[in-house]
Amino acid sequence: MMDINMKIDKTVDWLREKVKEANCNGLVVGVSGGIDSAVVCYLIKKAFPDNSVGVIMSIKSNPQDREDALKVINGCGIKYLDLDLTKEQTSILDTVVAGLKDNDLYNENNQKISDANLRARVRMSTVYTVANNLGYLVVGTDNAAEVHTGYFTKYGDGGVDLIPIANITKREVYEWAKVLGVHEDVINKAPSAGLWEGQTDEAEMGTTYDMIDAVVEGRLDEVPQKDQEIIARLHRISQHKRETAPAPPKF
């Protein structure tokens, strides 16, 4: 098995290669105060010490998330932007809701999830604005467990140019975080998309990252039937997120 430091070095080299191939200047990532973006933030800072940016994007967010994001930023010393996008997200949401209501199309039952996913897509648009301006690539933070279950917003946090940790499990993300020196407050908090009060990944998905990691690594004997079924369903219904948009055959 390859040593973690070697895996980190190889990933950093890979990031440099991809930027070179794309004729771009550097890398940008959204920094949430969670562990996935913390690891990615340290990786891009290593790859491009002077040409990497972390962007904190609060949108009706828990202030603690920003505090934790600053611990990541200060810990790795990356350049950063600290943006509050609450007004922008509220403006889009209100405009769309009013438009739907005016046309008798509004569905109150889906309001919470459409509001939550809009937040992820406003962040994506923001990070791409930074990337366009600086000639950078946008770096995603999905790990193998999130890719497998489709636990991300399509074209939101899933809308990125490179995904350096897509082939490592959540457990490995924690291992890398310790080696990289990520602040323990970030390592110790429960994974959350932070899209609504009290949201945690494991409660929403109804299973655990340990179980998803085990499925990803083919250790099915360690996963109870109930968890296998939940994970198989999440994988099945999110297949479209791992593919490009379908088109009909050529005429």
Ligand SMILES: Nc1ncnc2c1ncn2[C@@H]1O[C@H](COP(=O)(O)OP(=O)(O)OC[C@H]2O[C@@H]([n+]3cccc(C(=O)O)c3)[C@H](O)[C@@H]2O)[C@@H](O)[C@H]1O
């Ligand atoms: N079969 C199909 N073929 C093609 N497209 C299909 C489709 N089924 C749905 N769609 C489209 O996909 C949309 C649903 O997908 P999407 O918009 O992503 O929405 P959805 O998967 O319903 O929600 C996103 C999930 O990801 C979680 N999340 C989001 C952001 C960050 C994180 C995190 O870990 O931090 C987690 C969030 O909590 C929620 O559980 C539908 O509205 C429809 O447009």
Ligand SMILES: Nc1ncnc2c1ncn2[C@@H]1O[C@H](COP(=O)(O)OP(=O)(O)OP(=O)(O)O)[C@@H](O)[C@H]1O
């Ligand atoms: N408040 C925020 N500011 C900047 N970026 C954010 C914010 N919230 C979410 N993001 C972006 O969306 C990504 C997806 O969030 P996700 O919760 O999966 O990762 P995380 O917060 O880094 O780790 P964890 O899964 O442990 O919470 C983040 O990694 C980050 O790039």
Ligand SMILES: [Mg+2]
């Ligand atoms: Mg998070």
